[in-house]
Amino acid sequence: MSLASDFPKTFDVYTKGQDRGLHLGMQIYASRKGETILDEAVGLSDKNGRELKHDDLMLWMSASKPVGAIAIAQLMESGHLTYDELVTDTIPEFGQLGKGPITIRHLLTHTSGFPNVPMPMARDHWNDIIMTICDTPLEEGWVVGESAGYHPHSSWYILAEILQRKLGVPFSSYVRDRIFLPLEMDNCWIGMTPEAWSGYEGRIAPTFNTFRSASDNLKFHVEASVTACIPGGNGRGPMRELGILYETLLNEGIGHNHRILQTETIDDMTHRHRTDQCDTTFGHKIDWGLGFIPNSNKYGAQTVPYGYGLHSSDEAYGHGGSQSVGSMADPAHDLVVCVAFNGMPGEPQHNLRIKKLMTALYEDLLIG
Numbered sequence: 001m002s003l004a005s006d007f008p009k010t011f012d013v014y015t016k017g018q019d020r021g022l023h024l025g026m027q028i029y030a031s032r033k034g035e036t037i038l039d040e041a042v043g044l045s046d047k048n049g050r051e052l053k054h055d056d057l058m059l060w061m062s063a064s065k066p067v068g069a070i071a072i073a074q075l076m077e078s079g080h081l082t083y084d085e086l087v088t089d090t091i092p093e094f095g096q097l098g099k100g101p102i103t104i105r106h107l108l109t110h111t112s113g114f115p116n117v118p119m120p121m122a123r124d125h126w127n128d129i130i131m132t133i134c135d136t137p138l139e140e141g142w143v144v145g146e147s148a149g150y151h152p153h154s155s156w157y158i159l160a161e162i163l164q165r166k167l168g169v170p171f172s173s174y175v176r177d178r179i180f181l182p183l184e185m186d187n188c189w190i191g192m193t194p195e196a197w198s199g200y201e202g203r204i205a206p207t208f209n210t211f212r213s214a215s216d217n218l219k220f221h222v223e224a225s226v227t228a229c230i231p232g233g234n235g236r237g238p239m240r241e242l243g244i245l246y247e248t249l250l251n252e253g254i255g256h257n258h259r260i261l262q263t264e265t266i267d268d269m270t271h272r273h274r275t276d277q278c279d280t281t282f283g284h285k286i287d288w289g290l291g292f293i294p295n296s297n298k299y300g301a302q303t304v305p306y307g308y309g310l311h312s313s314d315e316a317y318g319h320g321g322s323q324s325v326g327s328m329a330d331p332a333h334d335l336v337v338c339v340a341f342n343g344m345p346g347e348p349q350h351n352l353r354i355k356k357l358m359t360a361l362y363e364d365l366l367i368g
Contacts, residue, residue: 003028003040009360011042017353018043022210023343025052029239030361033334034247037365039240045205045342056205057187057236058340059220061321062152064190064235066245067175068159069108069291073265074178080166083108083290090162091134098138104162106145107155108290109274113142115281117154126229130161148274148288150281152322156232172229180237182258183244188237191229204236207324210343233322239338246318246329246336270294270317292317305351308337309358311367323347326354337361 004011014026025043029036041052075081081090083105088095094102099114106112117136119129133154138144160171167174172191180188189196197204206221219225220234228234235242248255249270252263261269274288285299286306295316296304306320308328318328323344329336339357344350 001037003038003042007038007361007364009364010357013353013357013360014042017341017343021343022345022349022353023341024208025205026339026341027052027054027056027058027205027239028339029243029337030365031243031247031336032365034251036240043342050202052205052342053203054240055187055238056203057189057200058205058239058342059207059321059324060235060237060242060327060340061233061323061325063242063319063321063325063327063338064230065156065232066291066319066327067179067190067235068156068171068231069269070179070245070261071163071171071175072104072108072159073261073269073290075163075166077262077265081162087158087162090165091130091158093131093134094158096134097136098142099134101144103145104159105273105290107151107159109148109288110150110155110279110281111145111148111274112151112155113138113144113147113149114154115139115149115151119153129157133157148277148279150279151232152281153230153232160229160231170229171231179245179260180241182260183248183255185237185241185244188235188241189226190231190235192226192236194223194227197223197227205342208343211346211349239340242327242338243336246327246338250329250331250334250336289317291319293319302355305347307351307355307358309355309360309362311359311362320354323350326358328358333362333366335365 017023027041030038039054041054043052045052084103087102102112114136117133163171175190204221249266253259253261253266269290270292272287272294279286282305286296287294293306295308295312295314301310308316313330313332315332316328316330320326325340327338
């Protein structure tokens, strides 16, 4: 199928955004009942006129977070941890300044209480980052497990550090060896090796600041950024390969004849653990699973952040990525959609863009 001819409403959302300067290009993947129905890139990768390709490596931003959640779930299944154990059981120094009651479940549901940790500028300095988080107090007035506020980065470093201390392997190596490669997501990384970086010349797509037509290259595609491990934020790969991850979840945890999770674990991760709470980061009610965002349209389909469009079912789940990415699975329709724009126009414009695009795709495919 072709985006322009077979998904005209979806293509119209893309072209209108391009005309407004919200993005130079877009990569999109969709499948239904496990069969690919759309795998395409449109527009430009850069200002020099290079076309964006369907197998270019796109930055996932926070759509990376489900990968970390899956890694933690694998450790839970193998008996290395439980969701309700304290973080201090593995990282004793984390418990200072009010953070002692925080559990792994609190990290995954964004109810742990340290969302605004100032990250060191040199993000490859892992130990400095962990020390900074440990030395940060709980937010004033925060009730662990009851207050809700999205943690863009901090809690995901702690989840990754737990994995590293439990297993003695780097987080970037674990997700590559235990999730990406078994599922044949061969071009996916969270913290690419320098050797791999040198082999992807021209395929690592840049991302641009298009807020108020700035169109600045944000340098997310340079070696220092691509090879850093930012557990909740710099996953990277083609949208069709991110789609494999969601197809695997819909297929009871089995992809390419390899099981990554048990069915009951997937059901647990993707159902609502945090409900009817206003998220202090987003300023909006939004439900949360264990690292996944269940469809929260009931709190305002027109305004909910990281949403999946007006026609997605209540069973839909996934995760957005800052100002640029949307990824989801809808079990009711056996549908997977992953899309990345290379322009970051600010969260309000992007949330509107994703809502319109997902809505249009459902109408093109299911409603007519």
